[in-house]
Amino acid sequence: MMANILDGIVLGLQFGLLAAGLTLVYGLGGVLNLGYGQIAVTSAMVVAFAMDAGMPVLPAIGLGLLAGGLLGLFLDLTILRPVYRLRGEARVLLSLLLTLGVSFIVDGFLNWRYPLEALSLRIGGGAVEILGVPMRRGSLVASAITLVTFAGLFVFFRYTSLGRAIRSVIQNEEGARLIGIDPKKMLRLILILSGVLAALVAVTRSMVAPVDTKSGLSITVFALIVTVVGGLGDVGGALLAGIILGIINVVAADFIGSYISLIILLGAAAVTLLIRPAGLLGVKE
Amino acid sequence: MSHSPTRRAGTFLIGGTEAHTSRSLPALLLPITAVGAALALVPLWLGDSRVLMGVAVLGLAFACYAIGFNLIFGSTGQLFLCVGALAGVGGYGAAILADTVGLPILVSILVATLAATLIGGLLSYVAVKRSLGVIFAGIVTLIFTLSFDALLLGLSNLTGGDTGRSIKTGAETFLRDQIPPYYLMLALVLVFLLVHGLLRRSHIGWAFRALRDDEIAAELAGVDVARYRVYGALIGAAMLGLAGSTYAFTEGRLSPTTFGFGQVDVVVLVMLAFGGIGTLFGPIVGAVTFTIVDEILIDFGQLRQVAYGILIIVLFLRMPRGLIPAMDSLWRRVRGLVGGRE
Numbered sequence: 001m002m003a004n005i006l007d008g009i010v011l012g013l014q015f016g017l018l019a020a021g022l023t024l025v026y027g028l029g030g031v032l033n034l035g036y037g038q039i040a041v042t043s044a045m046v047v048a049f050a051m052d053a054g055m056p057v058l059p060a061i062g063l064g065l066l067a068g069g070l071l072g073l074f075l076d077l078t079i080l081r082p083v084y085r086l087r088g089e090a091r092v093l094l095s096l097l098l099t100l101g102v103s104f105i106v107d108g109f110l111n112w113r114y115p116l117e118a119l120s121l122r123i124g125g126g127a128v129e130i131l132g133v134p135m136r137r138g139s140l141v142a143s144a145i146t147l148v149t150f151a152g153l154f155v156f157f158r159y160t161s162l163g164r165a166i167r168s169v170i171q172n173e174e175g176a177r178l179i180g181i182d183p184k185k186m187l188r189l190i191l192i193l194s195g196v197l198a199a200l201v202a203v204t205r206s207m208v209a210p211v212d213t214k215s216g217l218s219i220t221v222f223a224l225i226v227t228v229v230g231g232l233g234d235v236g237g238a239l240l241a242g243i244i245l246g247i248i249n250v251v252a253a254d255f256i257g258s259y260i261s262l263i264i265l266l267g268a269a270a271v272t273l274l275i276r277p278a279g280l281l282g283v284k285e
Numbered sequence: 286m287s288h289s290p291t292r293r294a295g296t297f298l299i300g301g302t303e304a305h306t307s308r309s310l311p312a313l314l315l316p317i318t319a320v321g322a323a324l325a326l327v328p329l330w331l332g333d334s335r336v337l338m339g340v341a342v343l344g345l346a347f348a349c350y351a352i353g354f355n356l357i358f359g360s361t362g363q364l365f366l367c368v369g370a371l372a373g374v375g376g377y378g379a380a381i382l383a384d385t386v387g388l389p390i391l392v393s394i395l396v397a398t399l400a401a402t403l404i405g406g407l408l409s410y411v412a413v414k415r416s417l418g419v420i421f422a423g424i425v426t427l428i429f430t431l432s433f434d435a436l437l438l439g440l441s442n443l444t445g446g447d448t449g450r451s452i453k454t455g456a457e458t459f460l461r462d463q464i465p466p467y468y469l470m471l472a473l474v475l476v477f478l479l480v481h482g483l484l485r486r487s488h489i490g491w492a493f494r495a496l497r498d499d500e501i502a503a504e505l506a507g508v509d510v511a512r513y514r515v516y517g518a519l520i521g522a523a524m525l526g527l528a529g530s531t532y533a534f535t536e537g538r539l540s541p542t543t544f545g546f547g548q549v550d551v552v553v554l555v556m557l558a559f560g561g562i563g564t565l566f567g568p569i570v571g572a573v574t575f576t577i578v579d580e581i582l583i584d585f586g587q588l589r590q591v592a593y594g595i596l597i598i599v600l601f602l603r604m605p606r607g608l609i610p611a612m613d614s615l616w617r618r619v620r621g622l623v624g625g626r627e
Contacts, residue, residue, distance in 0.1 A: 032420065082602060092420050093364075097558075097601045100551070104594030112587035217547070221431065228424050259439030263432045270428045274415050 003133045004251050010139045012246025013146040017204060018219060019226035019238035020153065021197030027233010028170050029187045030091045031083060035075065035099040036198055037219030038106035043068040043199030044119035044211040045110065057121065065199045072195025075102070076188045084184070103216060110213040118212035119202065142204035149200060153235050166190060170233045229272045231279020241280055245269065313482045320569055321475045328464050337580075338463050342535060344576030345470035349528030350553045351560070351568030352477040353521040356484075359563035360493040361517035362500075363409060364423035369549030370433040371522050372529030374401040376539055379530035381443050383454035390454055390534065398526035404429075405522020406515055413511040430546050437541045449540025452533060466535035473531060474569070477524050482565055489516060497563070555593065558600055561607030570608055 022036050047064035051057065079102060083095045110117075123141055127134035157163040168176040169186045177183060201219065202211050226245060230237030248268050252261035272280065324345075331337040350368055357365045365371075378397030382388045388396070408429060412422040437444045444450060459465040484490045492513045495503035504510050533539055542548050556575050560567030582589040604611050 079598065089419050094601060094605075096420075097554075098598055101594045101597035101601070104597065105591050106594075108587050108590030108592075108594060112591070115587075221427070224424065225428065228421065259435050262435045263439075266428045266432045266435070270425055273417075273421065273425060273428075274411060277415060277417060277421060 002131055004254050005247060006130065006133050006135065008247030008250035009243055010135070010143050010246070011250055012243030013143045013239075014201075014205065014208070014242070015222060015226045015246050016230075016239040016242025017146045017149060017197070018201050018223040019230055019242060020150070020235055021194035021201070022220075022223040023227040023230060023233055023235065023238045024190050024197075025194045026092075026227060028166065028190050029080075029084075029095075030088070031080060031095040031099075031187075032092050032224075033075070033099045033194070034096050034220055035102040035106065036194070036223055037216035037221075038103045039068055039071045039195050039198040040202040040205075040219050041110065041211065041213060041216045042071060042106060043195075044202035044206060044215075045114065045117055045213070047121075047203065047206075048117055048119040061203055064203060065196050068195040068197075068199025068202075069192045070195070072191040072193070072198075073188065075099070075195075076191040080191070084187070103220070107213070107216055114213055118210040119206040120210040121203065121206045123207055136208075138207040142207045145200070145204050149197070150235070150239055157235065162189075225266070225269045229269050229280060231281055234279060234281055237279050237281040241272075244280075310486075313486065314479075316566065317475060317478050317482065320478070320566065321471065324471055324474070324573075325468070328467055332464055335463055338467060340576060340580055342466050342470050342532070344572055345467065345474055346528055346532040347549075347553065347556060347576065348474045348569055348572035349470070349477055349532075350525060350549060351556050351572050352474070352481060353524035353528065354553050355521075355557055355562065355564075355568050356481060356524065357405075357409075357518050357521035359557065359567075360484075360490075360497065361514045362419065362497050363412065363514060363518060364419045365405070365408070365426045365518070365521070366423050366546070366550055367405075367408070367426040367430045367433070368525060368553050369544040369546055370430040371401045371405055371525040372532075372549065373433060373437070373544030374404060375526030375529030376533035376544060377437070377444055378526075380450065380452045380454075380533050380539055383534075384452060385443065393454075394527070394530045394534070397530045398523055401526025401529070402519055402523040405525070406519040409515045409518030413514045427546075430550070434541060434546070445540070447541065449538060449543070451538050452536075455534045456537060460534050461537055469531065469535065470528075473528055477528075478565065478569070480520070480524075484520070485565065489513065493517060551593075555597055555600070558597075558605075558607055561609035561611075564607065564609045567607055567609050 022033060025031050025033050043064040046067040047060045050060035050063050055063070079098050080095065083091055083098065086094055121138075123138040125137045127136055128140060129135070130140075155163075157167055165176070165181045166186045166189065168179075168181060169183045173183050176186075198219075201223075205211050205215075205219075226238055226241050229245065230239070230241030245265055245268065249261055249265045252264040256264070327341055328338065331341055350372055353371075354365065354368050357363050375394075375397045378400050379390075379393045382393035382396055383390050386393070408422075408426055412425060417425065438446055441447075455461065460469075484493075492503070492508045495506065495508050496510045496513055500510055529544065533543075536543070552575065556571030557568055558571070559574060560569065560571030579589070582592055585592070
């Protein structure tokens with residue numbers, strides 16, 4: 001049981017990080033970015049190519065994160081311009097349709113040009129025992145990176161004035177504008193941050209399993225599910241939802257078997273969504 | 286969300302030109318007959334090629350899916366991201382009932398269609414009761430699609446898993462001939478068009494328009510929004526299930542990609558957006574156009590996906606209401622220039 005819970009937490013941290021970038025953009029801008037997984041995959045390809053060209057691992061990862069941020073900025077400057085002119089659900093709908101188009105372009109191009117390329121950052125060495133359970137080194141490093149990232153996000157949103165400004169826009173766009181915060185500028189920052197987080201997802205994921213050019217859709221879909229369960233725009237909710245879903249998935253896989261565990265995971269997400277449409281930690285409007 | 290939620294989601298996509306309501310019955314039957322006559326000529330032209338006839342039958346199946354989805358999304362504003370899954374419940378359900386359980390072919394189609402109808406109705410009922418918005422309803426139905434995919438892979442003794450299964454029932458009948466399946470699917474398309482056309486003229490169509498244009502106003506005017514949403518989903522899901530199961534027997538082979546999200550849902554959305562969401566003939570225009578475009582692009586492999594991506598973006602940016610409303614307003618402008626005011 002201990003092993004299940006630890007494995008679940010490791011998987012859950014992955015889920016949580018997956019959702020963090022998506023939930024911020026959704027919560028702040030009402031923009032549902034279906035190209036999120038493709039940003040992750042493209043960044044993974046950048047890291048892989050940099051390493052193929054002989055670059056050491058850490059600078060290559062840095063380059064990948066930069067690429068993710070630039071892709072987020074690119075989306076903000078191009079395809080999302082007309083989206084920002086709309087409000088409410090119309091905005092979400094147009095953003096998801098346009099970014100779906102982007103994801104097709106990226107997926108099609110990568111699968112055509114580099115069908116066999118994949119990023120795999122294997123971390124050698126034997127298993128490490130934690131609370132009597134042997135854990136793979138790769139998953140531990142990935143989990144550590146995720147925890148540090150979340151800690152950074154919490155500090156940023158709670159204690160820096162920029163982070164608070166962003167939160168104020170999430171809570172009330174008009175009010176934030178009245179006290180002199182430019183929501184557009186905040187949105188651009190968040191899209192860059194979201195791109196960097198997507199790249200980080202690709203990096204940590206590749207420590208556990210290879211990230212190839214076909215991973216984009218599944219990254220987006222799982223990020224989306226964790227996002228809605230956690231509540232829109234809520235980084236803490238994303239972390240909590242990720243860990244709960246991760247534990248459910250691992251426990252169900254252990255007791256019942258693989259494909260039904262996925263259905264149980266999906267069912268849990270659907271039920272949460274129906275019972276608490278505002279998300280686990282959300283308050284009803 | 287921070288901004289004021291508008292409940293009129295999707296109206297920016299949906300054409301407002303509704304000229305069909307006051308027309309007489311012949312005015313409805315005439316264009317449907319014309320579409321039927323035009324499409325009935327296709328086998329004269331492609332009938333020699335087994336491959337091209339297969340493409341044409343698939344195109345008609347997509348026209349059916351698009352009409353069903355149009356009823357759910359276009360008429361009642363519910364974003365169902367489980368078009369392929371509902372058609373798949375019909376297709377796989379009918380195949381399993383006929384081959385494994387041994388029911389007669391018509392009974393198995395009926396039962397599978399009923400199953401798809403009930404699932405569609407249930408999804409809609411839950412979404413309406415919990416007053417989920419367009420996006421959340423979309424995510425719940427997407428979760429259903431993912432679960433259905435997981436089931437297809439998991440129950441491999443029934444579904445054949447990743448490689449799929451063949452259907453023995455109907456193998457020696459006209460269903461697997463070269464031409465008859467085309468007319469069978471065409472008949473479905475025409476019946477669906479007629480049903481949708483008649484619905485639009487009835488009080489149900491009136492309620493659909495009211496709730497789509499302004500949900501709150503419709504509710505205040507005494508339209509039971511929840512009930513009509515569920516009606517729309519039931520009818521649309523029945524069309525999806527019937528089309529999926531009929532197509533399955535003409536095809537004789539099923540695999541997860543036959544009803545996959547990327548292969549069906551996304552394509553149907555693009556077809557409908559191109560033709561005009563919420564219009565009667567938009568699904569036909571979209572399905573015919575994209576079946577032809579797809580056939581032209583077939584040699585480009587993965588680049589075809591790039592082309593689709595560009596198309597989606599251009600379409601939703603430049604012509605968010607689709608071809609039919611765009612042509613309609615162009616025609617009005619031309620008529621206004623030539624003949625003065627009406």
